Amino acid sequence: MPADTTPDTLHADQVAFWSGEGGDIWLAREARTDAMLAGLGEQALTAAAAQSGEVVLDVGCGTGATSRMLARAVGPSGTVLGLDLSEAMMAEASRRAAADGLANVRFAAGDASAYAFAPGSTDLLFSRFGVMFFGDPVAAFTHLRRALKPRGRLTFLCWRPFKDNAWAFVPFVAAVPFLPPMPRPGPHDPGPFAFGDRDHVRRVLAGAGFADITIDPIDDQAVFRASSLDEAAALAAEVGPMTRLLRAAPEAARRQAIDAVGKALAPYMADGAVRLSTACWLVKAVNPS
Numbered sequence: 001m002p003a004d005t006t007p008d009t010l011h012a013d014q015v016a017f018w019s020g021e022g023g024d025i026w027l028a029r030e031a032r033t034d035a036m037l038a039g040l041g042e043q044a045l046t047a048a049a050a051q052s053g054e055v056v057l058d059v060g061c062g063t064g065a066t067s068r069m070l071a072r073a074v075g076p077s078g079t080v081l082g083l084d085l086s087e088a089m090m091a092e093a094s095r096r097a098a099a100d101g102l103a104n105v106r107f108a109a110g111d112a113s114a115y116a117f118a119p120g121s122t123d124l125l126f127s128r129f130g131v132m133f134f135g136d137p138v139a140a141f142t143h144l145r146r147a148l149k150p151r152g153r154l155t156f157l158c159w160r161p162f163k164d165n166a167w168a169f170v171p172f173v174a175a176v177p178f179l180p181p182m183p184r185p186g187p188h189d190p191g192p193f194a195f196g197d198r199d200h201v202r203r204v205l206a207g208a209g210f211a212d213i214t215i216d217p218i219d220d221q222a223v224f225r226a227s228s229l230d231e232a233a234a235l236a237a238e239v240g241p242m243t244r245l246l247r248a249a250p251e252a253a254r255r256q257a258i259d260a261v262g263k264a265l266a267p268y269m270a271d272g273a274v275r276l277s278t279a280c281w282l283v284k285a286v287n288p289s
Contacts, residue, residue: 006135007135007136008135008136009135010135010189010190011113011133011134011135011136011190012135013190014133014134014135014190014191015085015111017244018084018085018086018133019085019086019087019109024086024088025238025243025247027063027086027088027089027092028238029238029239030062030063030089032224032235032238032239033062033238033239034062034063034065035223035225036167036222036223036224036239037128037129038065039220040128040157040218040220040278040280041065041066041069041128041157043157043218043220043282044066044126044128044155044156044157044282045066045069045070045073045126047155047282047284048070048124048126048153048155050070050073050074050078050124050126051073051074051078051123052073052074052075052077052078053074053075053077053078054074054078054123054124055074055078055079055080055121055122055123055124056070056074056078056079056080056081056122056123056124056125056126057080057081057083057117057122057124057125057126057144057147058070058080058081058082058083058126058127058130059083059112059125059126059127059130059131059144059156060083060084060112060127060128060129060130060131060133061082061083061084061093061107061128061130062084062089062093062130063089063092063093063096064082064092064093064094064096064097064105064107066082066126066128067080067082067093067097067105067107068096068097068100068102068105070105070124070126071097071102071104071105072102074104075104076103076104078104079104079105079106080104080105080106081105081106081107081108082105082106082107082108083107083108083109083110083112083115084107084109084130085109085110085111086109087109089109090107090108090109093107094106094107112130112131112140112143112144113134113136113139113140113143113144114143117143117144117146117147118147119146119147120146120147120148120149120150121147121149122147122148122149122152123148123149123152123153124152124153124154124155125144125147125148125152125153125154125155125156126155126156127155127156127157128156128157129157129158129159129192130156131156131158131195132158132159132190132191132192132193132194132195133190133191133194134190135190137188137190137194137204137208138204138207138208139208140208141204141205141207141208141210142207142208142209144208145208145209145210145287148287149287150287150288150289151286151287151288152286152287153284153285153286153287154205154210154283154284154285154286154287155282155283155284156283157218157280157281157282157283158194158195158196158201158280158281158283159192159193159195159196159278159279159280159281160193160196160217160279160280160281161193161196161197161279162192162193162196162241164196164277164279165193165277165278165279166268166276166277166278167222167236167239167240167276167277167278168192168239168240168241170264170265170268170276171233171236171237171240171242171261171264171265172240172241172242173264174257174260174261174263174264174265175237175242175245175246175257175258175260175261176242176245176257177260178249178253178254178256178257178260179242179245179246179248179249179253179257180245180248180249180253182245187200188200191241192240192241193241195281195283198215198281201215201281201283202215205283205285209287209288210285210286210287210288211285211286211287211288212284212285212286212288213283213284213285214283214284214285215281215282215283216281216282217279217280217281217282218279218280218281218282219277219278219279219280220277220278220280221275221276221277221278222275222276222277222278223273223274223275224236224265224273224274224275224276225272225273226269226272226273226274227272229262229263229265229266229269230258230262232262232265232269232273232274233258233259233261233262233265234258235274236261236265236274237257237258237261242257246258
């Protein structure tokens, strides 16, 4: 971490990005992203085992795909709160829940590390790739744990190290020579791969007061459906850590980067799709008191 960078400034940067441009980017591409993440999300939801009548909090819920599944699992006697930073995403999530006739789920825009949860009110805290962005993760998870009932459960998915995730690493390595330089983040700085180190995740959760911590690997594939390498490259450019760099690059550099991504994806394309590995941690813990 640079000397002039603090957890607070890192966190503020994440909040600013995801409540503004980042949320808008996600909303524009969310159909493809949700399709890519659907299988992983289903595995996490199965592990979370939401029960009828439970109160559930879904952190970093995006447009609410997992929140709606959780709402169906807890039934009319249960409730789900979906939380994300983007007002635009929360509005879309609310619209979709209403269209599905789900009256037991609501959505709120806010920072999960500071949101005014009712203490001891929640049976299950769930997240699909939404908890890796806290500047001070121990403080954030301590705050979240206080929302859980005694023996309340935590279940979340996070990415393993960047190099283990070909869906992000392969396009990034191809594109980065053509893009503006970016500061190299510290290994635990907030961002998609902040929880790649299993020992770090365990330390964070133990420091926040969680118990019965399990962290298990899940391996899968990201599938980019495309009729050509050009289309596949354009899709791959919309996800992962190079998205912000591409948006900031001059048009000529952006075209060169996407062309390089297409060439890099060629070995992975077959039957109208590019398939690249995904590597995650499935994390579970409980609030002991």
